[in-house]
Amino acid sequence: MRWEDEAAAWVALRSVDGLGDVAAYRLLQRLGDPTSVLDASEAILTGAGAAPRLIQALARVSRADAEAEVGRIRDAGARVIGRTSPEYPRLLRDVPDAPLFVVVRGQIEVDAPAIAVVGARHATPYGRQIAARLAEDLAHAGITVVSGLARGIDAAAHEGALHASGHTVAVLGCGIDVVYPPEHRELTDRIVATGGLISERPVGTPPLPAHFPARNRIIAAMTQGTVVVEAAERSGSLITARLALEYHREVFAVPGRVDSPLSAGTHRLIQEGAKLTARLEDIVGEIAPALCARTSGAATTGVGSGFNDHDPLLGLFAAGPLSIDEIIHESGWPAAQVLSWVFDQELRGKLDQLPGKLFQLHQAGIG
Numbered sequence: 001m002r003w004e005d006e007a008a009a010w011v012a013l014r015s016v017d018g019l020g021d022v023a024a025y026r027l028l029q030r031l032g033d034p035t036s037v038l039d040a041s042e043a044i045l046t047g048a049g050a051a052p053r054l055i056q057a058l059a060r061v062s063r064a065d066a067e068a069e070v071g072r073i074r075d076a077g078a079r080v081i082g083r084t085s086p087e088y089p090r091l092l093r094d095v096p097d098a099p100l101f102v103v104v105r106g107q108i109e110v111d112a113p114a115i116a117v118v119g120a121r122h123a124t125p126y127g128r129q130i131a132a133r134l135a136e137d138l139a140h141a142g143i144t145v146v147s148g149l150a151r152g153i154d155a156a157a158h159e160g161a162l163h164a165s166g167h168t169v170a171v172l173g174c175g176i177d178v179v180y181p182p183e184h185r186e187l188t189d190r191i192v193a194t195g196g197l198i199s200e201r202p203v204g205t206p207p208l209p210a211h212f213p214a215r216n217r218i219i220a221a222m223t224q225g226t227v228v229v230e231a232a233e234r235s236g237s238l239i240t241a242r243l244a245l246e247y248h249r250e251v252f253a254v255p256g257r258v259d260s261p262l263s264a265g266t267h268r269l270i271q272e273g274a275k276l277t278a279r280l281e282d283i284v285g286e287i288a289p290a291l292c293a294r295t296s297g298a299a300t301t302g303v304g305s306g307f308n309d310h311d312p313l314l315g316l317f318a319a320g321p322l323s324i325d326e327i328i329h330e331s332g333w334p335a336a337q338v339l340s341w342v343f344d345q346e347l348r349g350k351l352d353q354l355p356g357k358l359f360q361l362h363q364a365g366i367g
Contacts, residue, residue, distance in 0.1 A: 083099070
């Protein structure tokens with residue numbers, strides 16, 4: 001049986017009884033692609049390390065079932081993106097338990113810097129306001145905002161990014177065609193218009209509680225860091241933060257009222273070493289390398305650049321090093337524009353970063 005539809009081959013491979021994502025990816029690394037795995041002879045599979053039981057399961061795969069699922073995905077306006085595809089989120093691909101494939105509706109900027117903003121479903125007005133403001137500032141700085149479409153902080157984060165006309169991605173714990181919570185249908189449509197939805201579940205899968213920890217691993221893995229805004233002592237947001245640490249990502253936590261149960265989780269994260277976060281600069285300073293890479297890639301299009309060697313802002317540094325706040329104050333520019341300018345000048349070798357997140361004119365022998 002020759003698998004001509006690549007999407008169906010990905011779906012079929014995941015459906016193999018007893019074959020998880022990690023083991024399937026090992027087979028892919030040895031045999032090249034899902035079609036090669038599914039069409040491989042018993043001898044080739046044995047040579048690739050497949051056990052007899054797995055070889056038998058591969059022989060029982062239903063092409064018709066896989067093609068039917070792909071049809072449902074396409075009917076939902078979505079597509080299958082395999083782990084080896086250039087469209088697969090780059091950071092997510094690098095973790096060992098990455099999904100074999102994801103189903104995407106809309107667009108995912110695979111190489112753009114991305115930050116997760118997550119938190120309590122029953123958020124306070126303060127928490128929703130902070131989440132929306134941070135997400136809006138992140139979007140203005142060209143950073144993708146990733147969250148889980150849940151009520152409360154997640155929804156506020158998506159709304160903040162959309163308000164800035166930025167890029168936001170919602171990771172679902174259900175099928176790509178299922179809107180949960182149901183009142184977020186209009187929000188979902190707005191996200192798809194400029195960003196995207198991601199799911200690893202089959203079409204029609206309901207939002208069962210057991211699915212959300214796995215959803216959280218995708219959120220943590222596909223971003224440079226996770227910001228937690230309001231979380232109780234036991235919450236899914238803390239699971240996301242723990243996973244972010246396991247994936248060697250940054251963890252940020254927004255402090256709250258000391259007498260609020262929703263501050264307990266974020267305050268514990270801060271005690272354990274999470275970056276206390278109140279504004280965009282607290283986040284951006286930790287992911288500067290990714291932003292510099294983004295600026296470099298955009299240089300030819302003018303995004304994040306547009307500054308020449310005689311930029312008057314460089315004159316602000318004549319009296320000595322300046323912090324981001326001081327540059328914002330002296331220039332009168334918005335924070336996002338200053339951040340983009342500073343990273344562009346670092347990339348061009350015009351500015352050096354000093355300890356304490358101070359910047360000075362480049363000195364010979366420094367940097």
